[in-house]
Amino acid sequence: MKKIMIVDDSSTSRMFVKRCLQTVLADQGEIEYMEAENGKEALARMKESPADLALIDLNMPVMDGATSLRWMKSSPKLTLIPVVVVTSVNSPANREELLKLGASHVLSKPIAPSKLMPVIHEIFNIQADDSFGF
Amino acid sequence: MKDMNVREILVDAVTETIESMAFMELLPSDRISPYDESLIRLRVEILINAPFPGEIRLVLPRRLAVPFAKNMYSLEAEEVTDSIIEDVLGEIVNIIAGRLMADILPDDQTFQLGLPLVGPDAFLETEASSLVIEFDAEGLPFWVILFGDGFQSTT
Numbered sequence: 555m556k557k558i559m560i561v562d563d564s565s566t567s568r569m570f571v572k573r574c575l576q577t578v579l580a581d582q583g584e585i586e587y588m589e590a591e592n593g594k595e596a597l598a599r600m601k602e603s604p605a606d607l608a609l610i611d612l613n614m615p616v617m618d619g620a621t622s623l624r625w626m627k628s629s630p631k632l633t634l635i636p637v638v639v640v641t642s643v644n645s646p647a648n649r650e651e652l653l654k655l656g657a658s659h660v661l662s663k664p665i666a667p668s669k670l671m672p673v674i675h676e677i678f679n680i681q682a683d684d685s686f687g688f
Numbered sequence: 689m690k691d692m693n694v695r696e697i698l699v700d701a702v703t704e705t706i707e708s709m710a711f712m713e714l715l716p717s718d719r720i721s722p723y724d725e726s727l728i729r730l731r732v733e734i735l736i737n738a739p740f741p742g743e744i745r746l747v748l749p750r751r752l753a754v755p756f757a758k759n760m761y762s763l764e765a766e767e768v769t770d771s772i773i774e775d776v777l778g779e780i781v782n783i784i785a786g787r788l789m790a791d792i793l794p795d796d797q798t799f800q801l802g803l804p805l806v807g808p809d810a811f812l813e814t815e816a817s818s819l820v821i822e823f824d825a826e827g828l829p830f831w832v833i834l835f836g837d838g839f840q841s842t843t
Binding site for chain 1: 790796799802
């Protein structure tokens, strides 16, 4: 069973991301979704129970997404977890900085299944299904 | 700064964000409605921290925020709580701000936003604003206000 961590201080945003993931991964068996409101909470939970993928917002109180990403990439236990940053702060220059920090992808809010699908398929090595309709 | 018409970019950012998230159509208006005391208004604002100081503020009647939340969460109107409304408005202003900044800044320029703040609005403050746009959403007014010298159109 795959585990996916969704990190965002907005419950609305977490709900949107989870809905999109459920659509994109509908035929991929059981998925465990973990949620955290900030980077600090997410790191603590992933150290106890590592995720297969983390989707992280950038602007959050307590610990923001960029700091979380730095911590993850410097932690032997978490460094291999792919991180997709889902953010409203997504200019080409912002995106380049996040990719340099180790993000595997950077996606703009509002998230949609059509944006998320190719990224999730690449990360989980899922063959594209043309019948999906996007 | 790119050659730009900030009003056009802002209208696109607002209408597309609300349509894609709350499935509601907003139409920009050429006028600003007079203050109506009977409307219970909410305001949500987000600071632009870099590359220039600024603020983006949304002001809307509470009864317009309810269908936003209802549509986004697939809830009945009576299930929409103040907490859900605050979170929804915070996320909307965050996305509008990000879209606006990404569209007006050069590609090699980073930007930083603060965290959204939601609260009641006693009146529509426009004195120091750079730009105010009123939208019509199902017959109710929805204002978007930009503060800051960085939001100057160049076209």
